[in-house]
Amino acid sequence: MNELAKKTWVIKVGGAVLNTEQAALSLFQVLCELSQEQDKQFVVVHGGGALVDRWLEDAGFATAKHQGLRISPKEQLPYIVGALAGCANKQLMSQAIVAGLQPVGTCLYEAGFLAKQKLKALGQVGTCVAKEGLGLLDSLLALGRTPLVSSVGIGQDGGLYNINADEAAAEIAQTIGAELVFMTDVEAVLDAQKQPLHSLNAEQINELIQQKVIVGGMEVKVKTSLHAAQHLRRGVYISSWQKPENLIALLQGEHVGTQILP
Numbered sequence: 001m002n003e004l005a006k007k008t009w010v011i012k013v014g015g016a017v018l019n020t021e022q023a024a025l026s027l028f029q030v031l032c033e034l035s036q037e038q039d040k041q042f043v044v045v046h047g048g049g050a051l052v053d054r055w056l057e058d059a060g061f062a063t064a065k066h067q068g069l070r071i072s073p074k075e076q077l078p079y080i081v082g083a084l085a086g087c088a089n090k091q092l093m094s095q096a097i098v099a100g101l102q103p104v105g106t107c108l109y110e111a112g113f114l115a116k117q118k119l120k121a122l123g124q125v126g127t128c129v130a131k132e133g134l135g136l137l138d139s140l141l142a143l144g145r146t147p148l149v150s151s152v153g154i155g156q157d158g159g160l161y162n163i164n165a166d167e168a169a170a171e172i173a174q175t176i177g178a179e180l181v182f183m184t185d186v187e188a189v190l191d192a193q194k195q196p197l198h199s200l201n202a203e204q205i206n207e208l209i210q211q212k213v214i215v216g217g218m219e220v221k222v223k224t225s226l227h228a229a230q231h232l233r234r235g236v237y238i239s240s241w242q243k244p245e246n247l248i249a250l251l252q253g254e255h256v257g258t259q260i261l262p
């Protein structure tokens with residue numbers, strides 16, 4: 001298959017995948033099969049929030065979130081960076097290798113993005129912006145490698161930043177014009193009765209956030225998905241890595257999980 005003819009998909013995988021045995025392996029096996037059989041290639045962007053929680057707690061730090069984003073004081077950065085760009089990235093690499101992929105672990109810098117502070121009150125929480133000529137994603141994909149990108153960012157000033165992995169994935173997908181799928185630990189966004197929601201538009205999202213039905217990490221995810229859907233001008237799906245077959249169905253154009261509508 002000519003790599004240039006392949007469609008690129010950015011798959012965001014929540015860090016909790018590392019807590020479930022075989023889950024990452026099964027997901028990567030699906031990516032491997034699909035990239036061999038079909039006109040698809042993948043950039044995987046991963047989180048690791050649960051691991052960061054554990055490392056910070058073990059180090060005796062308290063951690064707090066604001067609207068789903070972890071407030072990241074400078075002194076906590078070695079633990080946050082170590083957990084995300086180190087431990088989570090390399091554990092996922094090992095699963096990807098066993099699954100038959102040839103992954104290349106990177107942070108956002110090698111992927112072509114510079115980071116900057118998002119909001120002073122959040123400490124080293126960052127946003128990322130594409131920098132022309134910096135990124136290696138196209139080259140890696142052309143070599144048949146699978147980029148496995150952590151959401152650690154580095155600024156032009158050399159500062160290290162903690163970037164929410166959903167936001168990083170959306171930025172990458174928008175920059176390279178790829179399809180975007182969020183694989184998380186729930187099958188769909190749930191309503192107040194804990195029933196899965198088939199689709200959500202901007203108005204419904206605002207309402208559910210106001211009613212505190214959508215909170216925490218899911219608040220960031222739906223807001224980011226909406227923003228990405230509006231930018232990409234197509235629906236963005238939120239589904240679960242607990243069922244890798246969901247990804248196959250999604251990539252074949254079927255409706256699985258929650259579709260966030262532009």
Ligand SMILES: Nc1ncnc2c1ncn2[C@@H]1O[C@H](COP(=O)(O)OP(=O)(O)O)[C@@H](O)[C@H]1O
Nearest residue numbers: 014015047184185186189190213214215217218
């Ligand atoms: N309305 C909702 N529907 C589903 N999950 C929700 C909702 N509101 C909050 N959540 C929480 O959001 C979590 C997923 O967000 P997050 O932990 O950030 O996932 P990830 O690590 O995959 O990015 C779910 O496990 C659930 O606990």
Ligand SMILES: CC(=O)N[C@@H](CCC(=O)OP(=O)(O)O)C(=O)O
Nearest residue numbers: 014015047048049069070164165
């Ligand atoms: C700023 C911010 O909130 N950063 C996130 C980065 C990891 C992440 O997003 O992990 P999941 O995808 O597993 O939730 C954090 O520190 O938890």
